[in-house]
Amino acid sequence: MREHPLNWLSGHARQRRAAGLRRELRPRSAGEPVLDLAGNDYLGLATDPRVIEGGLAALREWGAGSTGSRLVTGSTTLHAELETELAAFCGYPGGLVFSSGYLANLGVVTALSGPGSLIVSDGANHASLIDACRLSRARVQVVAHNDVLSVDEALAARTERRAMVLTDSVGSVDGDHAALAALHQVARARGALLVVDEAHGLGVCGPGGRGLLAEAGLAGADDVVATVTLSKALGGQGGAVLGPTAVIEHLVDTARGFIFDTGLAPASVGTALAALRVLAAEPERADAVLAAAAAIAEAAGVPAPASAVVSVVLGDPEVAYAAAGDCLARGLRVGCFRPPSVPEGTSRLRLTARATLTPEELDRVRAVLAEVLPGVRGPGASIVAPVG
Incomplete structure (x- = not known):
């Protein structure tokens, strides 16, 4: 008699538990007396009354859901308004809203690559970019983090006609900056497209929080495409692709995560639009994020970061998990990142x-x-917060 097809799960769970890598959901309650330094509400807009009212107004006008895919009934005039204002704010000709930043990354990478093309992907890229590479059916070459020379060598040696350089602008774990100007110089010289995930750059980096590409003078370049999320600095939910009009039109025709997914709920569109307008009117919020990050880094005994992310590497996953629990017991919620979110031996507080x-x-x-x-700072621990 054959064994049950899910018997292997118990052994898998035991192995993860022994390695200190079991995960669990911990639902938080509204109004709990905990100071949250684990979430990504960088500008403090998730609870801003103006942002909440933007969502409520959209909910009252459009209802609870978008009712269909964007190509059927899921596109509203509110979606179009957000796309226009977001693209203009960040400095791009066009924009396209997806229901999440994850789907925006899947959509743009798969639609702009495919068989017969090359993707040169940074080794520290977010999981959504990694999964996009896997789905792309392109040849993927992973290079060391921020290694511009390796990117150039990979592009120079390619036999494919089309190529893409893929990177986060700001590291989601370490908070460091990609060498965007150098990457673009290499990509342009080799005839490659530069695709940059600005998830942790929007609202924090660049002039008035317009992102690291804007800071590098690359926003709106005809060989640059950006993705952003609406769920971090803008405090809501959703994602978007920003870039040349031809790219946006191509995504509408071909991006499966756009074509076959229900459109972002109007309430989320309304909150994102309201948050974007707050950011445009109050650009000092971006500076305030970096000032707060510097203060947190000083308290942790690490260098001031160039983003909102302060990373404290403790090495062992159980040590990091216990330290996060100790913080929470004292009323401070911090992130705990363990493998596979980070490499072995680099478990940390974020x-x-x-x-x-x-x-x-x-x-x-x-x-x-x-x-x-x-x-928790023993002989095996290293404490870092990369700068720049």
Whole structure:
């Protein structure tokens, strides 16, 4: 008699538990007395009354859902308004909203590559970009993180007619910056498209929070495409692709994650549009994020980061998990990143800054970290927060 097809799960779970890698859902309650430095609400807009009202107004006008895919009934005038304003704010000719940043990455990479093309992908790219590469059916060459020379060599040696260079602008784990100007120079010289995920750049980096591509003077270039998420600095849900009009039109025709997915709910579109307008009117929020990140980094005893992300590498996954639990027990929620989210031996605490953190809240952060970190910084631990 054959064994049950799911018997292997128990052994898999035991192995993960022994390695300190089991995960669990921990639902949070509204209004709980915990200071959150684990989420990605970089500008503090998720609870801003103007943003909430934007969602409520859209909910009242359009209802709970978009009712269909964007090509059937899922596109509203509100979607078009967000796409126009988001593209203009970030400096691109056009934009296309997806129901998540993950799907935006899957959509743009698969639609602009395919068999007979090459993707040169940064080794530290987000999982959504990695999965996009796997689905693309292109030849994928992974290079070391921020290794521009290796990118150039891969492009120079290719036999494919089309090529794409793929990177995050700001690392989701370490918060470091990609060498976008150098990457673009190499890509342009080799006839390759540069595709950049600005998920952690929008709202934090660049002039008025317009992203790292804008800071590098590359926003709107005819051989550059950006993706953004609406779920981090803009405090809501969804994602978008920004780039040349021809690219946007091609995605409407070919991006499966756009064509076959229900459109982003109007309430999410309304919150994103309201948040974007707050950011445009209050560009100082981007500076406030970086100032808060610097204060958190100082409290953790690491260099000030060039983004909202402060990373404290502790090495062992169980040590990092226990340290995160100790912080939470003291009223401070921090992220705990373990393999496969990070490489083996680099489990860490990930603390994210928020523009609206008060001096009193920063004092709480200092007090908690002063109690927790000395007990976990042993001979095997390394403490880093990459700069630039």
